[in-house]
Amino acid sequence: MARVKKHKVDFGGGRVLALPYRLLVHPAFDNLSPKAIAVLIKLGRNYNGRNNGDLSCTTSTMAKGKGMDAKTLASALAELIEAGLIVRTRENQKGGREHGRARCALYAITWAAIDDCPGKDLEVRPGPPTFKFI
Template sequence: MNSSRWRERVKNRREKGRFILIPHNVLNSDSYIGLSNKAKVLLIDLCYQYNGRNNGDLTAALGYLKDRGWVRHATLHSAVNELIKANLIQRTREGRFQNPYSRCALYSVNWLKVDECPGKDLEVDPTSVPRRSFSLEKKKR
């Protein structure tokens, strides 16, 4: 096969664009398996925001997530608390609702290092290693 045909075939194999990354170690963990469906969907929606350098700047604000199908603040709040309790996400900045200085809470996923997010006033320092290493955890099943 000549090189131009090979390149064309290889180029058409994969669509361009972003994707979400949730490792199998996370998906197979007891923490993930025990989640409710709403918490699993929120985790996917948080990962959808990740661009490779903004872990720590992921929002679960209803205003942002309405376009993703979220309707009730109580459901969203419950899912966030469930993910924090399962140690899958960490709050990196507390939300504050005081006019005119309101700002939403921000989160990071725990299987990736926390990135430096300039201008976001994170309350958690950037890290060089993930907060939680799922590959080192043993399954109890």
């Protein structure tokens, strides 16, 4: 008879954003500002295990809970990209040709593999994680 593995933490059966311990003690994470950590977690809550590369980060998606203005969001995203914790997978396109709508930029977390996201026109190919742990 197989033994059922019991976890020490009950996640409630929902999705879980895994932040590896090696990431949490890495200097790239340790040196982040509080606003960048907040954006990273809010960006990561959209990750479902199959959509890395298709994570949007707009002022409206960040408005849940404590809001964030566009300048603060832009500087936090730039800080996360510079730290190597996220990568932009599609540039934003203002005045896009498709149906006359603009398209937002998309991102991926770098400690997980980038997924194939059909129809999203990603500029980064699907592939293995790119974050370098020490």
